[in-house]
Amino acid sequence: MALKNETNRTGSGRRTTRKKAGAAKKAPSKATKKKAATKKKATKKKAATKKKSATKKKAATKKKAATKKKAATKKKAATKKKSVAEKATRTKSAAKKKAATQKKSSTKKKASTKKKATAKKKASTKKSTVTNSSRKKATKKKATETKAAKKKATKKKATQTKVAQRRKAAKDDAALAAGASVGAPAALREGEPAPDFNLPADDGSTVRLSDLRGKNLVIYFYPKDNTPGCTVEACGFRDHYPEIEAKDAVVLGVSRDSVRSHQGFKEKQSLPFPLLSDPEAEMIQAYGSWGEKKFMGRTSVGILRTTVIVDKDGIVRKVFPKVSPKTHADEVLQALDELS
Secondary structure (H helix, E strand, O other), rough: HHHHHHHHHHHHHHHHHHHHHHHHHHOOOHHHHHHHHHHHHHHHHHHHHHHHHHHHHHHHHHHHHHHEEEEHHHHHHHHHHHHHHHHHHHHHHHHHHHHHHHHHHHHHHHHHHHHEEEEEEEHHHHHHHHHHHHHHHHHHHHHHHHEEEEEEEHHHHHHHHHHHHHHHHHHHHHHHOOOOOOOOOOOOOOOOOOOOOEEOOOOOOEEEEEHHOOOOOEEEEOOOOHHHHHHHHHHHHHHOHHHHHHOOEEEEEEEOHHHHHHHHHHHHOOOOOOOOEOOOOOOHHHHHOOEEEEOOEEEEEEEOOEEEEEEEOOOOEEEEOOOOOHHHHHHHHHHHHHHO
C-alpha cells in the first residue's frame, strides 16, 4: 500500500513534471523568445544572402554566356567576312588571270596574223622590187650615161671656152704690147684729169669715176689675185685702211681677174675695199699700168704694179710707177698727208 502510494506519487510527480513542462512550452521566457527571434532573423538573413548570391551568380553566368555567345557570333561573322573576301579575291584574281590569258592569246593571234600579212606583203614587194629593180637599173644606167655625156660635153665646152679665153688674152696681150687694137698705153701725168672708167666690182655693182667725186682715190693696179706679192700689197692696204679712211680716201684694187675671182680673194683676205674687174685692160692701159716687165730673167708684157692717187676733183696728184708690196701702204699714207 505504501509502495502503491509511492508510485502514485512518482506517477503523480511525473504528471506534475509533464504538466510543468507543458506550462513552460506554452509560455516561453522572454530570453528564449529573443533568442528564437534572433536565430530566426539570422536564418532569414542567411537565406536572403544565399538567394542574393545565387541570383548574382546566375546573372554573372548569364552575362558570361551572353559575352561568349556575342564573341562567338562576332568571330563567326569575321570568319564569314574573311571567307567572302578571300572568295572575292580568288574570283577577281581568276578573272584577271583569265583576261590576261585572253589578251595574251589575242595579242599572239594578232601578231601572228600581222606577221603573216607582213611576210605576204614583203614577198609581194620583193617580187615587185625585182621587176622594178631591173627597170630602175636600166633607167639609172641610161641616166648615168646621159649625165656622163652631158658632163663630158660641158667639160669640153668649158675647155674650149677656156682655150678661147686664153687665146684671146694672149692676142690682147700681144696687141697691147704692140699698142694696137685695144688702145695704146698712155703715160699718166700728175696734175692732169684722171681718165674716166666704168667697171664691175666684186659685189656686183658698177663703179664709175664720176660717182666718186668728192673723195680722194687710191687706185692700185696689180697683176693677179691670190699671188704672193699681190696678197702682201692688198693686206697692207687692209691693215692701214682705217687711217686711209680718216684721210677721206677710198681704195680701189684693179686687175684683169674676173668678178668671181675677186670675190674669193676678197673673202679669203677680208679686204674692206672694192676690187674692180678689167678683163680687156681698158682702164689699166688708160692709167699707164700696162707694159713690158721682167721676172726671173724673162721678159713679158702685162700689168705693171702701179698706184695712182686722184684728188676729190678727179685730178691725178701722185703716180707710183714701181711699187714695193711690203712698204707701199706707208708711202700712200704719206702722199695723202701731203695731199691734205
